[in-house]
Amino acid sequence: MPFIELDVLNNKVDGILGIDLGTTNSLVALWREGRPEILRPADGNGQPLQDARIPSVVHYPANETPIVGRNARARGIEDPERTIFSVKRFMGRGLADCTDDLASTPFAATENENGLIRFSIDERGETPQEISARILHHVWENAGVALGMLAPRRAVITVPAYFDDSQRQATRDAARIAGLEAVRILNEPTAASLAYGLDSKNHGTVAVYDLGGGTFDVSILSIEDGVFRVLSTSGDTHLGGDDFDRALVETALDELRERIGLEAAREPAFLQTVRLAAERCKIELSRVPEADLHVVDVARGLNWRRTITRADFGDLISPWIERTFDACRRALADAKLTPADIEDVVLVGGSTRVPVVRERVTEFFGREPHAGLNPDEVVALGAAVQGHVLAGGTRDVLLMDVTPLSLGIETMGGAVSKVILRNSPVPAQATDGFTTYADNQTGIDFHIVQGERELAKDCRSLGRFKLSGIPPMPAGLARIAVRFLLDADGILTVTAKEDSTGAESTIEVNPMHGLADDEVEGMLLESFAHAKEDFDQSRLANLKVELGTMLKACRTHLPSVVDELDPEARLDLEEAVAAAEAARTGDELAAAQKARDELERASLPLAAILMDSVAKRALAGKNLDEV
Amino acid sequence: MERTCPACGTALNSPLVCESCGELLEPEPGLTPFAVFGLEPAAEVAADALRKRLLALTRRTHPDFFGSDPGARRRAESNTAALNEAWDVLSDDIRRANWLLGYLGGPDEKAERDMPQSFLLEVMEWNEAVEEARAAGADTDATRTLTTLEAELLAERTSLVTRIREGLLPLPTDTDRLVELRRLMNAVRYLDRTLHEIAELRLSHASSR
Numbered sequence: 001m002p003f004i005e006l007d008v009l010n011n012k013v014d015g016i017l018g019i020d021l022g023t024t025n026s027l028v029a030l031w032r033e034g035r036p037e038i039l040r041p042a043d044g045n046g047q048p049l050q051d052a053r054i055p056s057v058v059h060y061p062a063n064e065t066p067i068v069g070r071n072a073r074a075r076g077i078e079d080p081e082r083t084i085f086s087v088k089r090f091m092g093r094g095l096a097d098c099t100d101d102l103a104s105t106p107f108a109a110t111e112n113e114n115g116l117i118r119f120s121i122d123e124r125g126e127t128p129q130e131i132s133a134r135i136l137h138h139v140w141e142n143a144g145v146a147l148g149m150l151a152p153r154r155a156v157i158t159v160p161a162y163f164d165d166s167q168r169q170a171t172r173d174a175a176r177i178a179g180l181e182a183v184r185i186l187n188e189p190t191a192a193s194l195a196y197g198l199d200s201k202n203h204g205t206v207a208v209y210d211l212g213g214g215t216f217d218v219s220i221l222s223i224e225d226g227v228f229r230v231l232s233t234s235g236d237t238h239l240g241g242d243d244f245d246r247a248l249v250e251t252a253l254d255e256l257r258e259r260i261g262l263e264a265a266r267e268p269a270f271l272q273t274v275r276l277a278a279e280r281c282k283i284e285l286s287r288v289p290e291a292d293l294h295v296v297d298v299a300r301g302l303n304w305r306r307t308i309t310r311a312d313f314g315d316l317i318s319p320w321i322e323r324t325f326d327a328c329r330r331a332l333a334d335a336k337l338t339p340a341d342i343e344d345v346v347l348v349g350g351s352t353r354v355p356v357v358r359e360r361v362t363e364f365f366g367r368e369p370h371a372g373l374n375p376d377e378v379v380a381l382g383a384a385v386q387g388h389v390l391a392g393g394t395r396d397v398l399l400m401d402v403t404p405l406s407l408g409i410e411t412m413g414g415a416v417s418k419v420i421l422r423n424s425p426v427p428a429q430a431t432d433g434f435t436t437y438a439d440n441q442t443g444i445d446f447h448i449v450q451g452e453r454e455l456a457k458d459c460r461s462l463g464r465f466k467l468s469g470i471p472p473m474p475a476g477l478a479r480i481a482v483r484f485l486l487d488a489d490g491i492l493t494v495t496a497k498e499d500s501t502g503a504e505s506t507i508e509v510n511p512m513h514g515l516a517d518d519e520v521e522g523m524l525l526e527s528f529a530h531a532k533e534d535f536d537q538s539r540l541a542n543l544k545v546e547l548g549t550m551l552k553a554c555r556t557h558l559p560s561v562v563d564e565l566d567p568e569a570r571l572d573l574e575e576a577v578a579a580a581e582a583a584r585t586g587d588e589l590a591a592a593q594k595a596r597d598e599l600e601r602a603s604l605p606l607a608a609i610l611m612d613s614v615a616k617r618a619l620a621g622k623n624l625d626e627v
Numbered sequence: 628m629e630r631t632c633p634a635c636g637t638a639l640n641s642p643l644v645c646e647s648c649g650e651l652l653e654p655e656p657g658l659t660p661f662a663v664f665g666l667e668p669a670a671e672v673a674a675d676a677l678r679k680r681l682l683a684l685t686r687r688t689h690p691d692f693f694g695s696d697p698g699a700r701r702r703a704e705s706n707t708a709a710l711n712e713a714w715d716v717l718s719d720d721i722r723r724a725n726w727l728l729g730y731l732g733g734p735d736e737k738a739e740r741d742m743p744q745s746f747l748l749e750v751m752e753w754n755e756a757v758e759e760a761r762a763a764g765a766d767t768d769a770t771r772t773l774t775t776l777e778a779e780l781l782a783e784r785t786s787l788v789t790r791i792r793e794g795l796l797p798l799p800t801d802t803d804r805l806v807e808l809r810r811l812m813n814a815v816r817y818l819d820r821t822l823h824e825i826a827e828l829r830l831s832h833a834s835s836r
Contacts, residue, residue, distance in 0.1 A: 426708075
């Protein structure tokens with residue numbers, strides 16, 4: 001069975017990308033030649049990038065096209081007021097949900113009538129979906145550069161398992177704005193378990209501990225004969241390595257406020273300096289037992305340092321680590337298991353590199369975590385495995401995932417009647433019975449909510465709909481069956497049906513804080529419409545470099561063997577060289593591609609003679625380097 | 628009644644899918660959870676065999692394997708959801724007994740709620756113990772007492788579940804036995820509510836530590 005399909009005519013790769021759209025960094029992988037592979041663009045020296053992570057950062061230069069990724073991160077350090085980090089924290093949220101996070105973003109934010117956040121950047125306004133779309137599009141372009149041809153537009157995109165419906169929908173919308181089709185929104189820890197399954201044994205009960213930049217997830221899975229069955233999942237969408245940085249920032253600010261004054265300590269540029277110092281210190285502490293928290297601000301003549309030991313750091317971040325264990329206990333209780341039942345622990349996310357986190361996790365589960373997987377790459381790799389399954393590539397692997405949060409209906413008095421319980425396997429269906437509460441009531445409003453709290457107002461509202469056409473009858477006599485169908489993508493369809501008349505009403509639930517279809521269409525960024533042109537440009541640039549290398553080789557070797565070439569081949573080669581020279585200065589992709597192929601073909605006799613002479617000289621005992 | 632696959636003619640073991648050729652079937656409406664797994668209604672289900680059957684059938688029906696054809700995918704969604712719904716009932720002793728009671732025409736959850744006075748007094752004592760532990764906090768005598776109570780309740784639950792299972796063997800039809808089973812199951816609900824509160828309290832104690 002072919003594992004990768006090359007569509008040579010259209011110069012693109014088929015298949016389904018696996019994209020880890022992270023709070024801090026993003027990464028893309030694809031199933032190739034029998035295994036998932038991180039797509040690594042070449043570095044300056046033509047070598048695949050060791051660290052292929054793409055910072056999830058967008059920088060908005062004045063009056064220019066926004067910059068994404070590494071360059072945006074670099075610019076963000078100089079110019080934090082025009083740069084947005086950690087946009088994932090705002091996905092599918094309203095202003096009221098994220099006041100803390102808003103305090104640390106440089107842009108003013110407003111909310112529209114659908115409760116959708118919009119950041120003001122100069123004259124521009126951008127929603128979190130659009131900003132994420134910029135990141136996704138950049139990730140997709142990178143995939144194309146790494147592949148050397150157009151990357152697939154279909155992708156499995158991962159989200160924290162504990163994301164609710166609105167947050168998942170926002171991710172889906174971001175993909176659409178970026179011109180990608182999210183064929184599946186996949187839970188990050190579940191994705192990680194797929195990569196673990198390939199790496200390790202395929203049997204047993206496993207806990208995935210996923211501590212990223214901004215979110216924490218834990219999932220308990222049972223792996224049996226290639227079936228990855230999630231037993232339970234829990235987490236916290238506001239807990240991650242950013243909190244560790246913030247703890248160090250607060251430590252520094254406690255002293256620095258006195259040194260430079262309250263006002264100065266509140267300036268975004270200064271805060272950014274402190275934040276970077278904190279991050280450096282944290283990363284350093286993963287390598288060595290103690291490190292300096294060192295803040296330099298030349299303009300203020302400030303050179304402040306304080307030594308932080310791993311023990312100090314452990315004390316500082318202890319409250320957050322404890323919160324991860326609250327979620328672990330919850331997940332274990334829901335799976336009806338104890339830590340002793342867990343046969344392996346898989347660590348995911350950059351924050352699990354912190355030694356004190358590893359120690360505490362080892363303590364909690366009573367065993368050393370599984371080693372051998374890169375916690376930064378395991379989610380993207382797993383997403384590529386699922387992409388391979390969804391593309392029809394294999395039936396050997398099957399994921400049975402669950403819904404992380406309960407789904408229910410608001411009843412009289414504002415309570416919630418849960419219809420699908422959290423940790424139910426998806427796809428799921430369930431039916432609940434309702435009735436009228438007033439005599440001759442002909443319609444009922446249904447309010448669908450998601451969450452674990454007892455009262456509807458404390459849960460997330462997913463939507464409302466009305467069943468009408470109930471025949472007049474005394475209160476409590478009507479029998480109304482409300483059916484929930486939650487598909488494998490987590491999309492909920494609710495149908496209400498009155499028994500006696502068969503009156504029926506169905507909605508596909510569109511979450512609050514969501515985008516309408518026409519809004520998404522309106523956001524399709526103009527540059528994305530030109531993605532093919534952008535890609536052709538980068539392809540052309542690569543071809544020119546390649547032509548340069550090939551021409552240089554021809555010029556170097558042709559004089560020494562020119563007499564050995566038969567005249568026809570020589571003429572052919574000289575023509576190909578001339579065409580290649582011309583194509584190198586031109587701007588035609590097709591011409592450059594043709595010239596490259598021609599030159600490769602025409603230089604075959606030359607290569608054959610060279611190989612031959614290399615062999616002869618080698619046999620004559622000469623050093624190969626002299627050839 | 629023997630059904631055969633409309634696509635390949637093989638005798639079917641499942642109303643959802645032909646395990647021979649992989650054809651997804653349209654199940655007739657109103658399938659029982661037992662029928663979904665190709666079983667006859669019975670008090671007992673072998674847990675290990677049931678789980679293996681779930682995995683084997685899901686391997687055939689899961690929508691992930693029907694990406695390209697929207698019609699087949701919808702059928703796969705619906706059949707896998709039916710499988711999961713049936714698994715939810717069959718894999719849990721009480722949910723299974725509850726379903727059987729309805730199937731046998733016994734009283735529903737809202738009936739037979741009058742518990743004996745002595746039992747209700749016991750329930751009040753449990754609740755008091757939970758409230759005391761909640762007020763006292765983690766690492767207190769009141770909370771340690773709760774651990775003993777929890778063990779007692781779990782033992783009582785096990786004995787109730789055994790009695791319910793025995794009461795369903797063979798499947799009863801006389802009203803008195805069905806009423807008695809409903810009473811036992813209502814007692815389990817009281818136990819489960821207190822056990823749930825103890826578990827929640829333990830999680831919150833662990834969290835505040």
